[in-house]
Amino acid sequence: MQPSAQSGSDSLEVEAAVAKIGKYASSESGDTVELVERPHGGLSIVVADGQRSGRSAKTISNIVVRKAISLLAEGVRDGAVARATHDYLRTHRGGKVSAELSIVSIDLVTSTLVVSRNSRCPVWLRQADGSSWLDDPSEAVGIHRNTKPSITEVPLQRGLTLVVFTDGIYAAGARTGGKMDLDGIFARQDGENQLGAQELADAILDAALTLDQGRPRDDATVLVVKLKPQRHPGEVRRLRIRFPL
Amino acid sequence: MQPSAQSGSDSLEVEAAVAKIGKYASSESGDTVELVERPHGGLSIVVADGQRSGRSAKTISNIVVRKAISLLAEGVRDGAVARATHDYLRTHRGGKVSAELSIVSIDLVTSTLVVSRNSRCPVWLRQADGSSWLDDPSEAVGIHRNTKPSITEVPLQRGLTLVVFTDGIYAAGARTGGKMDLDGIFARQDGENQLGAQELADAILDAALTLDQGRPRDDATVLVVKLKPQRHPGEVRRLRIRFPL
Numbered sequence: 001m002q003p004s005a006q007s008g009s010d011s012l013e014v015e016a017a018v019a020k021i022g023k024y025a026s027s028e029s030g031d032t033v034e035l036v037e038r039p040h041g042g043l044s045i046v047v048a049d050g051q052r053s054g055r056s057a058k059t060i061s062n063i064v065v066r067k068a069i070s071l072l073a074e075g076v077r078d079g080a081v082a083r084a085t086h087d088y089l090r091t092h093r094g095g096k097v098s099a100e101l102s103i104v105s106i107d108l109v110t111s112t113l114v115v116s117r118n119s120r121c122p123v124w125l126r127q128a129d130g131s132s133w134l135d136d137p138s139e140a141v142g143i144h145r146n147t148k149p150s151i152t153e154v155p156l157q158r159g160l161t162l163v164v165f166t167d168g169i170y171a172a173g174a175r176t177g178g179k180m181d182l183d184g185i186f187a188r189q190d191g192e193n194q195l196g197a198q199e200l201a202d203a204i205l206d207a208a209l210t211l212d213q214g215r216p217r218d219d220a221t222v223l224v225v226k227l228k229p230q231r232h233p234g235e236v237r238r239l240r241i242r243f244p245l
Numbered sequence: 246m247q248p249s250a251q252s253g254s255d256s257l258e259v260e261a262a263v264a265k266i267g268k269y270a271s272s273e274s275g276d277t278v279e280l281v282e283r284p285h286g287g288l289s290i291v292v293a294d295g296q297r298s299g300r301s302a303k304t305i306s307n308i309v310v311r312k313a314i315s316l317l318a319e320g321v322r323d324g325a326v327a328r329a330t331h332d333y334l335r336t337h338r339g340g341k342v343s344a345e346l347s348i349v350s351i352d353l354v355t356s357t358l359v360v361s362r363n364s365r366c367p368v369w370l371r372q373a374d375g376s377s378w379l380d381d382p383s384e385a386v387g388i389h390r391n392t393k394p395s396i397t398e399v400p401l402q403r404g405l406t407l408v409v410f411t412d413g414i415y416a417a418g419a420r421t422g423g424k425m426d427l428d429g430i431f432a433r434q435d436g437e438n439q440l441g442a443q444e445l446a447d448a449i450l451d452a453a454l455t456l457d458q459g460r461p462r463d464d465a466t467v468l469v470v471k472l473k474p475q476r477h478p479g480e481v482r483r484l485r486i487r488f489p490l
Binding site: 018 | 256258259260261262263264265266277279281288311315318353401442475479480481482484485487488
């Protein structure tokens with residue numbers, strides 16, 4: 001929710017959307033998602049998946065996200081945020097607890113999208129010239145010495161779509177022998193980049209829930225970022241959150 | 246984005262939405278809005294309007310929001326968060342800089358909506374038995390000794406609507422002799438509680454922009470929280486953010 005450093009020139013709009021559900025019959029989701037304004041312009045979204053499930057996983061993912069968010073709010077660069085968050089968790093938990101951590105930044109200083117992965121889950125990226133999986137080997141934070149993020153930086157250009165998810169999406173269906181066909185969802189449901197970010201996030205979470213027969217076996221979170229032509233001119237920024245009581 | 250402590254019993258959904266725009270021809274908005282999970286369950290939304298406009302106002306509102314968010318994330322109760330944020334700003338800026346601060350919490354422990362106001366702007370509240378303005382005298386944070394928030398707490402019940410805004414909304418039209426008819430907007434456009442939170446926030450911001458002839462004379466932010474029957478069953482939580490590049 002921060003003004004742009006460079007308004008109006010190309011009439012693009014960022015839409016970022018999250019859909020998320022906790023493990024079936026668990027009162028706490030071990031996935032945490034939060035966002036923060038970048039002090040020099042733009043927005044960062046932090047997704048963490050704490051080891052195990054329930055209250056302890058929630059505590060871990062909360063600690064990790066709070067540390068990352070507070071550093072991002074101070075203007076610390078993303079790669080240093082991921083390293084510092086790792087060191088912090090490893091120091092405070094003696095290297096015994098891990099979390100998967102993804103940081104997605106819309107950086108208006110560099111006009112780039114920056115993705116920092118400390119996760120086994122790959123990230124899907126579509127640009128004007130085609131799609132790819134960001135799947136360089138990458139370690140969760142909290143365990144080993146000197147863990148580093150895998151970082152990808154791409155220009156903020158029309159047609160860009162980025163999809164980040166946690167293990168509950170990626171491994172959905174494992175209990176019943178099913179498997180998420182993510183490439184199929186992207187091709188069939190959003191082949192022409194026709195969906196909004198929230199619709200695509202919902203479609204992916206729905207597919208995971210269907211594979212898990214409505215009883216997710218793990219906390220499941222999906223984050224979609226899209227850059228599209230601006231639908232209505234103007235400088236209004238919007239944020240919406242919806243959740244059941 | 247946190248699981249509910251009490252799922253499914255009454256099938257209500259919280260929808261919270263923000264619409265926000267910076268002062269015309271100013272590259273920075275002095276209004277900041279951020280949200281945070283409450284560690285014991287629920288969500289808090291913090292709105293701050295820093296004194297003056299441009300970069301210095303942005304810095305002040307950011308400092309205030311960061312402090313409030315970090316305390317809320319630690320589980321500090323809302324009244325103490327507002328007091329501590331005031332003391333912090335007053336100590337660090339020598340009582341020379343003020344900010345208007347509103348904290349809105351959906352507290353799943355108490356099943357209440359808690360509104361803490363340190364702002365001249367009133368807050369609009371509609372419950373099943375009618376609507377009212379929360380307009381107890383209330384001081385901005387940062388200046389005087391021992392400033393306290395004005396706190397209102399109401400049950401999380403169907404039909405609840407809460408509208409918080411900053412001065413750029415409340416005083417829209419002052420340049421041209423116009424005046425926001427907020428009661429009129431609520432009665433005419435949402436008299437039957439038919440709008441979604443984002444639609445109502447957009448309608449209010451649109452009215453302010455119209456009065457200011459598309460050139461807002463101050464940073465303007467509106468936050469709407471609604472409790473409605475759940476449209477689709479399920480435990481999915483959703484977050485969406487949209488902004489022009």
